Amino acid sequence: MIVVAIDGPSGVGKSTVGKALAASLGIPYLDTGAMYRAIGLLARRNGVPLPIADPDRVGKLSETAEVRVTGTGGNVRTLLDGEDVSEEIRQPEVSLYASAVAAIPQVRRRLAAQQRELALAGGGVLEGRDIGTKVIPEATAKFFLTARPEIRARRRFEELIRKGTPQDLASVQTEMEARDQADSTRADSPLACDETYQVVDTSDLGPEQVAEQLRGWIVARLSVDLQRPDV
């Protein structure tokens, strides 16, 4: 069984690369950020103000919510209690909620357990912030994607235009930096890279090129493992 962890900050191309890699390896793809976004949306719909002053309330809301990410390739859908919220969770306001609920240990415990179960059931490419550190530390391969800040902001800016919810570049960059700062400094499972990761700078590469590079690394790694006498 192959489990691939792809972690990194926003705007480095994790989703596009993850989908392409999963398709080329013929294994499922799981966007774990979509799950945090769904809980963020739930908090917002319940009128929870930001910053979150009552994490227990959000923890309780998340306990009874059913979040599912289904489908493959270009047709991945996110369901919150059976409702398709795939488009709504991409709104910039929901991004801020996602980052805020992702700092709540009760929320993380529940979603991480679900993600681990899915990965161990059928393998897959899992994309997020703590996949290789917390969710599946024993993954077949772990990749940490990076890119220069101005490139990441531009990618997000262009993505928002494509989605019909444009925002000016400066505010995209400011929001992105605030979210990355929060995701990297929270107490529970912060975004962090260690020596078990392969670091890939995607600044000057297209998603297909990155996916090809990761695929090559996995194939090489698996054949090395197969040659080890103890395997």
Ligand code: DC
């Ligand atoms: O990848 P994304 O932008 O869709 O993720 C939304 C938020 O969820 C992001 O601010 C960080 C958080 N997240 C997390 O804490 N752990 C994950 N495994 C995935 C996302």
